[in-house]
Amino acid sequence: MKSTTMLLGCALFAVSLGIGNAQAQTTLRMTWYSDGNEGEVMSDLLRRFEGQNKDIKIVLDQVPFKAINENLPVQLAAGQGPDLARVADLGGVARYMLDLRPHLKDPAYFETNFGPFLEWMRVPGETTSIPGFMTQLTLTGPFVNKTLFEQANVPMPGPKATWEEWAKAAKDVAAKVQAPFPIAIDRSGHRFFSLAITQGAKLFNEKGEPAIVDEGFKRGAQIVFDWHKNGVMSKELWGSVAGTAYRGANDEFKNAQVVMYESGSWQIGQFDKTIGDAFDWVAVPTPCGPANCSGMPGGAALVAIKTTQHPKEVARLMEYLASEQVAAEFYDRSLFVPGHMGIAKKGLEYKSASPQGKAALKVFNEGVSQLSPVANKLQGYVHNRVIFNAVISRLGQAIAGEASLDEAYQRIESDVQQQIAERTKQ
Amino acid sequence: MTGLQRLIGERRMPYVFLLPNLVFFGLFVFVPIAINFVYSVTGGPALFPSERPYVAADQYSYLFDCGSYVDPNTCREDHFWRGVYNTLFFSLFQVLAMVGLSLLTAVVLNMKIRGRGFFRAVYFFPVLLSPVVVALIWKWILQRDGLLNAAITGFGGDRILFLTEPGWAMFWAIFVSVWAHMGFYTLILLAGLQAIPSDIYEAAEMDATPRWRVFWRLTLPLLWPNLIVVIVLSLIRAVQTFDEVFVLTGGGPGTSTLMVVQYIYETAFSNQVQNFGLAAAASVVLGIVLFALTLAQLAFTQRKSS
Numbered sequence: 127m128k129s130t131t132m133l134l135g136c137a138l139f140a141v142s143l144g145i146g147n148a149q150a151q152t153t154l155r156m157t158w159y160s161d162g163n164e165g166e167v168m169s170d171l172l173r174r175f176e177g178q179n180k181d182i183k184i185v186l187d188q189v190p191f192k193a194i195n196e197n198l199p200v201q202l203a204a205g206q207g208p209d210l211a212r213v214a215d216l217g218g219v220a221r222y223m224l225d226l227r228p229h230l231k232d233p234a235y236f237e238t239n240f241g242p243f244l245e246w247m248r249v250p251g252e253t254t255s256i257p258g259f260m261t262q263l264t265l266t267g268p269f270v271n272k273t274l275f276e277q278a279n280v281p282m283p284g285p286k287a288t289w290e291e292w293a294k295a296a297k298d299v300a301a302k303v304q305a306p307f308p309i310a311i312d313r314s315g316h317r318f319f320s321l322a323i324t325q326g327a328k329l330f331n332e333k334g335e336p337a338i339v340d341e342g343f344k345r346g347a348q349i350v351f352d353w354h355k356n357g358v359m360s361k362e363l364w365g366s367v368a369g370t371a372y373r374g375a376n377d378e379f380k381n382a383q384v385v386m387y388e389s390g391s392w393q394i395g396q397f398d399k400t401i402g403d404a405f406d407w408v409a410v411p412t413p414c415g416p417a418n419c420s421g422m423p424g425g426a427a428l429v430a431i432k433t434t435q436h437p438k439e440v441a442r443l444m445e446y447l448a449s450e451q452v453a454a455e456f457y458d459r460s461l462f463v464p465g466h467m468g469i470a471k472k473g474l475e476y477k478s479a480s481p482q483g484k485a486a487l488k489v490f491n492e493g494v495s496q497l498s499p500v501a502n503k504l505q506g507y508v509h510n511r512v513i514f515n516a517v518i519s520r521l522g523q524a525i526a527g528e529a530s531l532d533e534a535y536q537r538i539e540s541d542v543q544q545q546i547a548e549r550t551k552q
Numbered sequence: 553m554t555g556l557q558r559l560i561g562e563r564r565m566p567y568v569f570l571l572p573n574l575v576f577f578g579l580f581v582f583v584p585i586a587i588n589f590v591y592s593v594t595g596g597p598a599l600f601p602s603e604r605p606y607v608a609a610d611q612y613s614y615l616f617d618c619g620s621y622v623d624p625n626t627c628r629e630d631h632f633w634r635g636v637y638n639t640l641f642f643s644l645f646q647v648l649a650m651v652g653l654s655l656l657t658a659v660v661l662n663m664k665i666r667g668r669g670f671f672r673a674v675y676f677f678p679v680l681l682s683p684v685v686v687a688l689i690w691k692w693i694l695q696r697d698g699l700l701n702a703a704i705t706g707f708g709g710d711r712i713l714f715l716t717e718p719g720w721a722m723f724w725a726i727f728v729s730v731w732a733h734m735g736f737y738t739l740i741l742l743a744g745l746q747a748i749p750s751d752i753y754e755a756a757e758m759d760a761t762p763r764w765r766v767f768w769r770l771t772l773p774l775l776w777p778n779l780i781v782v783i784v785l786s787l788i789r790a791v792q793t794f795d796e797v798f799v800l801t802g803g804g805p806g807t808s809t810l811m812v813v814q815y816i817y818e819t820a821f822s823n824q825v826q827n828f829g830l831a832a833a834a835s836v837v838l839g840i841v842l843f844a845l846t847l848a849q850l851a852f853t854q855r856k857s858s
Contacts, residue, residue: 196822203599218825306696361716361805362696368803368810369631369818512825519631526718526806533625540628544614545825551596551605 152439153183155208156428157198159191162395164261164460171456175446182439192372202431209434210443212261214426216246217508223247223257224430229441230256236448239466246506247427258429259448260465262457265493266320266390266421267412268292269397269486271305273405274385278302282410289321289349289413293358296385308358310375311350311388313367315514318521320388320422322346323501324415329513330503336542338513339535342417347521347531354525365525370515379407390424391490395461398483409486411493420498423505425465463490470494509546516541585839591832597825604829611833632834634807635815638722642797642811643790646726650786651779654734658741659767672742676735686732687799691715694724694800715801718808725797725809732796733789737782744778745771777853784849788842812838 156172158165165188172184187208189197195215201207202222213219227233236244236256243260245253275282278299283291293309300308311317319327326342353359363373376396379387382405394409401407412421428447430440446452450468457464461479464470470491476484504510520534520541529537557565587601592611594604619626624633661672678686693699694714701711714720748771756766772779794813797803803810803818812834820831 199826200599200821203597360713362713365806366716366802366804368807368814370822371802371804509825515825522804523806526804526808528718528806528808529625537630544628545827548595548827548829549597549825551607 151181151183152436153185154210154434154436154439154443155185155187157187157189157194157208157211159189159194159212159426161191161392162399162460164395164456164462167456167459171447171452175443179442179446182443184443202433205433207431207433209436209440210258210428210430212426212428214424215511216425216427216429217506218511219429220247220249220257220508222432223255224432224434224437224440225255225257226430226437226441226444227254227256229437230445232445239450239468240448241467243425243427243465246425247429250508258427258444259453260425260427262392262425262460262462263465263470263494264391264424264426265463265490265497266317266388266424267490267493268410269379269387269389269393270408270410271379271382271385271387271405272408274299274303274305274382276406283413285411286414286419289324289415292386292413293353297358299385305383305385307360307362307375307378307384307387309353309386309388310363310378310384311359312375312390313363313371313373313518313522315510315517316390316422316424317388318346318350318517319501319504319514320412320420321349321415323420323422323498323504324412324418325349326415326417327500329500330507336507336509336513336546338517338538338542342415344531344535345415347524347534350521351524351531361525364518364522368522369519371518380404390421391463391487394479394483394486394490397486398461398480407482407486409489411489412496418496418498420496420501421493422501423494423497427465461487463487463494509542509549512542512545512549516545588832588835588839591828592836593829595829599828607829611829612837614830615833615837629830631807631810632812632815635810635812638808638810639791639793639812642722642726642729642793642809643787646729646790646793647783647786649726649730650734650737650790651783653730654737654741654782655775655779657734657738658745659771661738661742662745675738678732679735681732683732683795684799686728687796690724690728690731691800716805718805721801721805721809725801728800729790729793729796733786737786740782740785741775741778744775748774780849780852784845784852788845788849791838791842791845 158168165186169186172186176183191214194211194213198207198211198213199215199219199222202219207222230236233256236259240259243263244256247257248255270282272282275295280295280298280302283295296308299305311321319329322343322345325345326340327346328340328342329336329338331337350359350364354361354365363375367373374389375384375387376389376393378384379389380397380400397407412419428444430437430444434440447456448466450466453464453466454469454474456462457466457469458474458476459478461476461483464474473491474487476487479487504513507513516538520529520537523529523537524531524534556568560568590601591604593606593608594601595607595610596604598604615629615632617628618633621627621633624630624637627633657675661668661675665671691698695701696711696713700714705711712720714724752770752774753766756770761769792813793811794817797809797811798814798817801809803814816831816834816838819827819834
């Protein structure tokens with residue numbers, strides 16, 4: 127009886143210890159979206175972090191990209207957001223981000239390695255906050271189905287080829303191999319502007335205010351419009367939906383229906399994994415226009431959210447994930463262009479990538495040096511989504527035959543003006 | 553309960569039983585309507601009404617700022633007006649097709665045909681499906697490499713991009729909506745047909761009245777109350793259409809199948825530049841239209857009962 131009582135006492139003590147531990151543990155929620163395998167990689171890294179930090183537990187909520195852009199901002203505005211989130215519309219949600227400086231051991235490390243990109247995460251006029259770090263730097267650029275070129279016996283244009291040269295070659299190939307999409311461009315503002323900026327679009331006036339429609343912009347819009355008329359592009363992307371809806375051609379490219387697909391570096395992981403050796407694909411430098419051969423930069427950042435009850439724990443997690451070794455592993459395994467200056471300088475091996483995946487990453491890494499200042503300025507502009515939305519929506523209407531290009535230009539200007547006025551209303 | 557009745561009196565007891573329902577109704581219907589109205593007279597990007605600046609009727613003025621209401625291109629918020637006209641077009645043809653086909657099907661299913669039970673189930677089955685599932689099924693059928701194009705090219709025809717041509721896209725939006733909901737309205741009309749006393753038909757038969765005359769002079773007038781319900785319900789539903797068309801066509805090509813509810817949804821939530829004030833104002837306008845339709849239904853129903 128006595129030994130039973132002692133045993134029961136020990137068990138109760140052990141259970142109470144367990145409860146004590148559980149109570150001391152802080153739970154952080156991280157909202158995350160994935161283009162490829164980065165969710166798995168992040169999950170691995172978080173388990174490792176939890177192993178080293180028994181007092182922190184992280185719940186990784188994996189959601190679609192659409193939820194990050196549409197639902198998360200409403201959650202954040204309602205004060206119901208997670209502790210951390212991976213976001214792409216950096217300027218749009220900047221006002222909900224937490225400045226981690228008071229909680230970071232070494233804020234200078236973040237400034238040194240993520241400095242140029244931190245500006246994208248700050249509200250206008252604010253120059254010092256550190257809300258997080260870039261989980262990837264993205265760059266728009268084309269992927270080409272090399273096998274289709276070989277089957278059609280058409281030579282691939284060289285590295286400095288123009289958009290027009292690519293369009294001609296892609297159309298020849300498509301005609302010979304019966305591919306339905308000579309060129310596909312994601313229905314996205316970033317992708318359109320990668321073309322428009324090569325045509326000389328300046329986008330901002332001397333005061334730094336948006337002045338979207340200029341001669342360069344018109345040249346870019348005319349090219350996309352004409353390509354839909356002459357069959358270089360199919361209406362199934364830009365002409366098929368209303369408003370600002372995003373449409374990609376990933377599946378069509380993976381099914382070898384697209385000769386040249388203007389998308390971006392984030393696709394490499396999934397193409398590498400899903401296309402395998404079904405056909406040869408390559409990334410090529412952004413085609414050139416009269417002004418330059420620049421792509422559009424972009425990216426996603428993991429940021430701390432202002433409403434978190436655990437800023438210190440969030441900062442500890444952020445320091446771990448942004449540390450050079452961990453970040454390098456993340457970029458390397460996810461096949462991402464690094465958004466960390468130190469790692470970018472040293473370069474990555476991309477051990478898990480196939481030879482064509484590695485080659486594609488090399489092309490995109492080199493593309494970073496080709497970026498036009500206009501492209502960087504547009505990416506850093508806090509209302510860039512307003513511009514992207516107006517352009518997609520109105521150009522889409524022109525392509526569908528509902529409006530002329532001139533009408534679309536007028537609407538783009540007035541939409542941008544009205545939406546910025548609404549967004550800045552206090 | 554007897555104690556409560558003694559306390560408040562018998563006459564007040566019905567309100568006690570109504571109270572729980574009224575509380576829920578008020579909380580989930582009237583309060584949101586009031587909040588929506590508050591949003592419609594405020595502006596800016598903030599979520600909480602207390603943080604939003606009062607802008608009076610600015611949102612309504614913006615919506616109704618048109619050179620000519622018959623030409624959306626002359627309107628400042630042309631997408632709203634395109635949505636209005638698309639919804640009107642969609643509602644008109646969808647309701648006509650819905651009522652016509654439901655009536656035809658109900659009449660046929662009311663006859664003594666073989667496999668009547670099976671056909672009744674078949675026509676009702678799509679009603680059980682989620683609108684998203686319905687739209688995805690039809691999207692697979694209608695897309696470039698879909699079932700329909702496979703059949704067309706199989707017979708030597710040219711592939712048709714049904715969802716990128718404005719005319720075809722609207723046709724299929726109406727078709728799919730009718731296909732998905734027809735079973736419900738057929739059921740209402742079938743119930744109406746079965747409620748018509750058979751002795752009337754027997755009398756007509758004894759008088760050797762032609763069948764078309766029986767239908768026109770007997771069936772249709774006696775079915776009229778059910779037809780009114782079907783017309784009004786399908787009209788309200790057509791005006792509210794969103795999910796099926798949104799998944800099937802995304803409102804495109806261009807804005808050719810953009811409906812008012814999709815406009816409201818995109819303006820408020822999907823634009824990344826959320827404009828709650830404008831979306832709320834458009835919701836109020838839509839609410840007024842739906843309220844008018846509901847009043848019309850009530851008026852018809854009351855006329856019938858009197």
